[in-house]
Amino acid sequence: MITREDVLAARSRVGDRVRRTPVLRVGVPTPGGEFPVALKLEHLQLGGSFKIRGSLNALLHRPAAQRDAPVVIASGGNAGIAAATASRMLGVACTVVVPASAPVVKVERLRALGAEVVLDGERYTDAYARATAIAVERGAQQLHAYDLPDVVAGAGVIGLELAEQVPDATTVLVAVGGGGLAAGIAAALSGDTAVVGVEPTGAPTLHRALAAGRPVDVPVDSVAADALGATRLGDIAMDVARSTAMVSVLVDDDVIVDARNLLWREYRLAVEYSAAAPIAALLSGAYAPAPGERVVAVVCGANTDPTTLPA
Incomplete structure (x- = not known):
C-alpha cells in the first residue's frame, strides 16, 4: 500500500526534473451528447x-551506496524508455528487456537513449524473468514497470497536479495495464x-x-497490448483499489482505435492506443x-508510430 504522504515525498524528491504537464479542456462526443472533459x-x-515520474523517483530514492549501480527493467516499451531516460539523466547504465x-x-528509442536492449520472449512475463536473472548476474537494481512503491508514488504526482489544475474534478479516467x-x-487523491x-x-x-477479490492472470489480446499488456494486476x-473503491470499465479495440483517431483529427494529439482508452x-x-460531473481523462503516452495515424 502507498499513501498520499508517499506521493508528496515523491514530488519533493523529483522536483522540477520532470514536466508539469498541461491540461486541455475539450468536448468529447458521447452517446448522450458532447461532454466537457479535461485532458491531462x-x-x-x-x-x-x-512513466519517467516513477522511474526517476525510484532511482533518486535508492541508498547512496547504490547510486552508481546499473539498472535493469522488463518493459513493453514505455517503462523501459522512462528507465533509460532517468538513468541517462543520472549517469548510470541501463538494460531494458523487451518481449x-x-x-x-x-525499441529504436531505447537504443537512441543509450540503453542496452535485450529481446526475450513473447510476453511481459517472459521479459520480466530474464530481467530478474540479469539483475542477479550483474548486481543491478531491478525496477518494476508498475508494482514498485516508488514507481507508483512517482506516477501519483499526476494526481497532485490534477488537484491543483482541475480542483473541481469529480472523476478521473485512467488506462490500466498493471495498475500503477x-x-x-x-492514492494522491485519497478517495x-x-x-x-x-x-x-x-x-x-x-x-x-x-471480481475475484485478488489479482489473477488474464489472457492479453488487444491493440493496446504494447502498453497495457500486463497479464496480472x-x-x-x-x-x-480496495481502499479507494476504484472501479473498472471495459472498452473494445475498435473504439480505442476510433478514440485515438479522434484525438489526432480534432486536437492533433498524436498518442498511442493506451492513451486513447479513457476517451x-x-x-x-x-x-x-x-450531468454536472467534472471528468478528467489522463492521456498517458505518445510513443507511437505516426504513420499509423489517419491523414
Missing part, C-alpha cells in the same frame, strides 16, 4: 509517457475524487481482480458521466 496531457512528459512483440518505434498509474493517482480504470476487453486485469494497485470509454458509453 501526460504524453508530453519526458520520454513520451508518465519480441515490442513496437519497433519504442491508477493506483498512484488514487476524494473517483478514479475509474479503463481497460481493453482483451486485457482486463483490474476488472478480473475486482499489481499487488499495490489491488490494495489501493474510448466516453465515446462508447462504457462510462456515462452524470
Whole structure:
C-alpha cells in the first residue's frame, strides 16, 4: 500500500526534473451528447509517457551506496524508455528487456537513449524473468514497470497536479495495464475524487481482480497490448483499489482505435492506443458521466508510430 504522504515525498524528491504537464479542456462526443472533459496531457512528459515520474523517483530514492549501480527493467516499451531516460539523466547504465512483440518505434528509442536492449520472449512475463536473472548476474537494481512503491508514488504526482489544475474534478479516467498509474493517482487523491480504470476487453486485469477479490492472470489480446499488456494486476494497485473503491470499465479495440483517431483529427494529439482508452470509454458509453460531473481523462503516452495515424 502507498499513501498520499508517499506521493508528496515523491514530488519533493523529483522536483522540477520532470514536466508539469498541461491540461486541455475539450468536448468529447458521447452517446448522450458532447461532454466537457479535461485532458491531462501526460504524453508530453519526458520520454513520451508518465512513466519517467516513477522511474526517476525510484532511482533518486535508492541508498547512496547504490547510486552508481546499473539498472535493469522488463518493459513493453514505455517503462523501459522512462528507465533509460532517468538513468541517462543520472549517469548510470541501463538494460531494458523487451518481449519480441515490442513496437519497433519504442525499441529504436531505447537504443537512441543509450540503453542496452535485450529481446526475450513473447510476453511481459517472459521479459520480466530474464530481467530478474540479469539483475542477479550483474548486481543491478531491478525496477518494476508498475508494482514498485516508488514507481507508483512517482506516477501519483499526476494526481497532485490534477488537484491543483482541475480542483473541481469529480472523476478521473485512467488506462490500466498493471495498475500503477491508477493506483498512484488514487492514492494522491485519497478517495476524494473517483478514479475509474479503463481497460481493453482483451486485457482486463483490474476488472478480473475486482471480481475475484485478488489479482489473477488474464489472457492479453488487444491493440493496446504494447502498453497495457500486463497479464496480472499489481499487488499495490489491488490494495489501493480496495481502499479507494476504484472501479473498472471495459472498452473494445475498435473504439480505442476510433478514440485515438479522434484525438489526432480534432486536437492533433498524436498518442498511442493506451492513451486513447479513457476517451474510448466516453465515446462508447462504457462510462456515462452524470450531468454536472467534472471528468478528467489522463492521456498517458505518445510513443507511437505516426504513420499509423489517419491523414
